[in-house]
Amino acid sequence: MKRIEPAAIQQLLDQLKGEEVYIHLEMTTGAYAAHRGEANLAATAFISNAIVTYSQGSIAGEGPYRVGLKTEKGWVFAQGLTHWEDAEHDKLIAAGHDGDGKLVVALQISREPF
Amino acid sequence: MTRQGNILVVLPHPDDESIIGGTIIQHIQQGAHVTYVCMTLGEMGRNMGTPLFANRVTLPRIREKELDEACRILGIHEVQKWGLHDKMVEFEDRAYWVQRIQELIRATKPKLVLTFYPGHGVHPDHDACGEMVIRAVSGLAPEERPVVQCIAVTRQGKQLLGPPDLENDVSDVVDQKIESLLQHQTQFQLMMGDYSPDKPEKKERYKIERLWTYRF
Numbered sequence: 001m002k003r004i005e006p007a008a009i010q011q012l013l014d015q016l017k018g019e020e021v022y023i024h025l026e027m028t029t030g031a032y033a034a035h036r037g038e039a040n041l042a043a044t045a046f047i048s049n050a051i052v053t054y055s056q057g058s059i060a061g062e063g064p065y066r067v068g069l070k071t072e073k074g075w076v077f078a079q080g081l082t083h084w085e086d087a088e089h090d091k092l093i094a095a096g097h098d099g100d101g102k103l104v105v106a107l108q109i110s111r112e113p114f
Numbered sequence: 115m116t117r118q119g120n121i122l123v124v125l126p127h128p129d130d131e132s133i134i135g136g137t138i139i140q141h142i143q144q145g146a147h148v149t150y151v152c153m154t155l156g157e158m159g160r161n162m163g164t165p166l167f168a169n170r171v172t173l174p175r176i177r178e179k180e181l182d183e184a185c186r187i188l189g190i191h192e193v194q195k196w197g198l199h200d201k202m203v204e205f206e207d208r209a210y211w212v213q214r215i216q217e218l219i220r221a222t223k224p225k226l227v228l229t230f231y232p233g234h235g236v237h238p239d240h241d242a243c244g245e246m247v248i249r250a251v252s253g254l255a256p257e258e259r260p261v262v263q264c265i266a267v268t269r270q271g272k273q274l275l276g277p278p279d280l281e282n283d284v285s286d287v288v289d290q291k292i293e294s295l296l297q298h299q300t301q302f303q304l305m306m307g308d309y310s311p312d313k314p315e316k317k318e319r320y321k322i323e324r325l326w327t328y329r330f
């Protein structure tokens with residue numbers, strides 16, 4: 001995984017828009033919430049291989065980054081993205097890692113199921 | 115500036131208007147007609163009331179009612195809820211919304227537009243909203259352009275932007291402003307902290323509102 005290059009992510013988002021794609025979206029607080037002094041609630045959520053089609057997708061922020069995808073009836077959103085897999089050329093594999101390198105958030109988009 | 119004619123307020127969340135609630139009240143008292151575009155319903159907010167009285171499904175309706183009440187108390191003449199999704203303003207089709215804002219400016223001919231200062235909103239929705247308004251106004255002929263005054267909430271705002279162009283004393287209407295602000299009950303704790311009317315020192319911070327004029 002490498003530090004996110006927004007232009008490369010944007011290119012992948014454009015490449016994958018307008019067709020049915022598989023999405024993995026995940027968020028987990030792990031020890032992060034406690035570290036930040038928030039109520040110590042360990043929470044995790046993920047949805048794997050959800051099929052969506054988005055009409056617009058873009059990356060925003062100055063790092064960590066945010067990605068928003070507009071679907072027919074709603075949105076897919078991830079905030080806190082720091083890294084991506086630059087070896088993949090037809091799928092997006094992005095994640096946000098905390099200071100200890102632990103994964104906090106993941107967003108993956110592909111034409112094939114993960 | 116004389117405080118009459120039309121004023122357009124464009125902000126992304128219910129309760130954003132309370133930041134400049136006193137200024138809005140003063141303009142209205144002096145005869146201005148205020149239209150407020152509230153882009154989202156703040157439906158992704160994390161505050162669900164204390165004790166909890168809202169959930170993800172009910173929150174948009176509840177915040178819409180809070181907004182209506184707050185605006186009624188401020189005296190705002192027209193509230194337009196544009197229905198963008200909370201937190202997603204920056205990912206929207208900007209060109210489309212810029213055009214909508216332009217159309218509204220051409221239709222209502224405001225002499226003043228109030229919004230967030232792009233880059234000084236802290237929340238991405240605030241920045242995106244401010245950017246769209248600035249783009250909309252930039253696209254107008256110079257003689258069509260209303261004055262745009264902006265809210266800056268970043269800590270370094272004063273250093274980067276210089277002192278505010280308007281340091282508005284709203285002491286005369288601060289009770290009405292706070293009454294409006296209190297309508298956002300789901301957000302009450304967040305916004306007011308441990309505010310209570312019998313703590314005069316808490317009231318002080320609501321008495322001055324700062325605005326920066328955008329220079330095109």
Ligand SMILES: [Zn+2]
Pocket residue numbers: 126127129130237240
């Ligand atoms: Zn806001």
